[in-house]
Amino acid sequence: MKDVSPRLVHFIGIGGTGMRPLAEIALSQGYQVSGSDQNQSSSTDELVARGARVTIGHRADAIPSGPVRIVASTAIKGANPEVAEAQRLGLPILHRSEFLHELMSRFKPICISGTHGKTSTTAMVAFMLREMGLDPTAAIGGELVGTNSYSMNGSGPWFVAECDESDGSFLRYEPYLSIITNIDLDHLDYYQDLEGLKRGFLTFVNRTQADGWAIFGWDNHAAREVAHEFAGQRLTFGTRIGAEVRGLNFKSHGAVADYEAVVDKILIKGSAPVVGRHNLQNILCCLAVAKALDLDLPKAAAALARYPGVKRRFSLVAEIDGVKIFDDYAHNPGKIQSCIEGAREAFPNERLIVIFQPHRYSRLETMYNELMASFAAADEVLIMPVYAAGESTDKDFSPSILAEDLSRVSQVKAQPYSTETLNKLLQSPRRPTVLITVGAGDVSQLSQQWKDALHEQKTAQERTPR
Missing domain, CATH: 3.40.50.720 (NAD(P)-binding Rossmann-like Domain)
Known part of the structure; x- marks a missing residue:
């Protein structure tokens, strides 16, 4: 050949x-x-x-x-x-991962890892660098709003990449900046337990270039443990005492949040169009990147104020007749909990209804209890059949079984999803409502369907003579 x-x-x-x-x-x-x-x-x-x-x-x-x-x-x-x-x-x-390594080979890699928050953080870091004139290349696991693209293709020296830990393939890279946003239980079919996960992440940061930096989420216990074992140059971010990039305040106002952070004794005040306290961690991570690259921190904060977001990361689909419809990719316990708690903080007076589609039987089998406990901030949870992604199981993970267990563990009302059930919830009683479709499968299609359905209902009501 x-x-x-x-x-x-x-x-x-x-x-x-x-x-x-x-x-x-x-x-x-x-x-x-x-x-x-x-x-x-x-x-x-x-x-x-x-x-x-x-x-x-x-x-x-x-x-x-x-x-x-x-x-x-x-x-x-x-x-x-x-x-x-x-x-x-x-x-x-x-x-x-081998091909991604090839694409990164002529750049200085900024490799972003973590159990959750990778896509949003990657997009936010890449956007910040682009807004500051550094023209990065970036591989993002989602679509940056307004770009119709999952990537950036720049001529600058930096390559920002979302690096997947699920199968250990992130160990192929040699980052200039290696970032661990957090380490929580997931992918136990590969790592077996939390100790296995931490060993994988430690190996990842140990591949950081000698003149580079490892950046750690200081609020996460497991990430903090890995940071203590890392011997190279490091930076930490979080709200916990000891973080070198430390968040002081965060306040949601609907779809916008104000924050304060201290970096090198400099107080940074900013705002960003984000929902949920977990996005403060993403912002602090960006400021840590700016510090590591010796960039102007106030200009970095100003760039983040223009961040457009990533599709399916608490994306607003519609607001119709008192119902706000959001769509989110969350599919493991940490992501789901952050999504729902962020919605509750941003919209404290609205009724919060979640349509949840479980993703993969292997995730249910390895972290079932953690998943069932992730919905406590919701008012109602409607459960769809599992999106299997090619997997199979001999266990019963039907919506009715999941709803029964979720109600017991999270102490919220849960039942199998149906069009009729949700329609009844939306019609009675009439009150301001936040409806979120949650999951990594095709559940996002329901957000569009309910957008159309509510629009049709509103149009029909407006045409009805009074």
């Missing part, structure tokens, strides 16, 4: 949140890009518009002829027909 050209790359699952940013950056850097995905989506359409060749459905003939490298994630198994065909042809198969 001829030498394989490094400029022809085929992505399996090209429209996924982990693959799309890599495909976008590859296209901008002059690679020939093809790929496949199970379903057509706005992501696949956008990549086609940018010049990628995309096949819908996974099949052997989706792989282009000629010398090509295959990029796949851990979720893509050998039974996939494209993987099997690539193996038959002797084509190189790269894990997505």
Whole structure:
């Protein structure tokens, strides 16, 4: 077989949140890009518009002829027909982290890891650097609002990347800045327990370049323990005493928050269009990055005031007739709890209804009790069937069983989701309501459906003679 050209790359699952940013950056850097995905989506359409060749459905003939490298994630198994065909042809198969490492190779990497908050923090750091004129490249696991993109493609020295710890693949990078936002229970099918998780994160920060910095979320106990074991240059952020970038105050006003922070005895006062106290951690992390790179801190805070947000991170879908509809990607206990508590803080007087779609049986099997305890700040929880993502189980995780256990543990009203059930909740009693669709599957479609339904109801009421 001829030498394989490094400029022809085929992505399996090209429209996924982990693959799309890599495909976008590859296209901008002059690679020939093809790929496949199970379903057509706005992501696949956008990549086609940018010049990628995309096949819908996974099949052997989706792989282009000629010398090509295959990029796949851990979720893509050998039974996939494209993987099997690539193996038959002797084509190189790269894990997505290997290709991300290649894309980062001519930049100074800023690698952002953590159990939750990675996407928002990555987007916020990249946006801050861009607003400050540093023109970064970035691979983000979500769409920055207003850009129709999961990436930035700059000419500056910095490459900001969301780095996935779920399968240990973040150990392939050599960051200039390595960031741990937090370490909480997740991915126990890979790490087994919290100690395994901490060992993985310690190995990650130990790969930081000698002249670089490791940045730790100081409010998180496990991250703090890893920080104590790290021997290189470090910075910490949080609200806890001892954090070098320390948040003092945070106050939500609906969809905007004011904050104060101290960095090197300098008081920074700012505001940002974010909801939830967990976003203070993201802001403090950005200020820590600014400090590590010796940037102007007041200008960094001014840049964050213009941050547009990431889709599916407490994104406002609609506000119709007293009902605010939000959509959030939260799918593990820490993310879910932060999302709901943030909504409660921002909207303390509204009724809070959550439509929850559990994600993966493996997550339910390894952290069931933690998940059931994540909803205490809600008033009502409606549970959809599990989004299996190709997994199977012999246990009963039906919506009715989950609702019974969630009601008992979180002490909230919970029941299986149905259109009729939610319609009754919204109609009686009539009161200001925040409705949030929560989950990593296709639950976000319901936010759009209820936007349309409420709009139709309001239109019909306005047309009815009084």
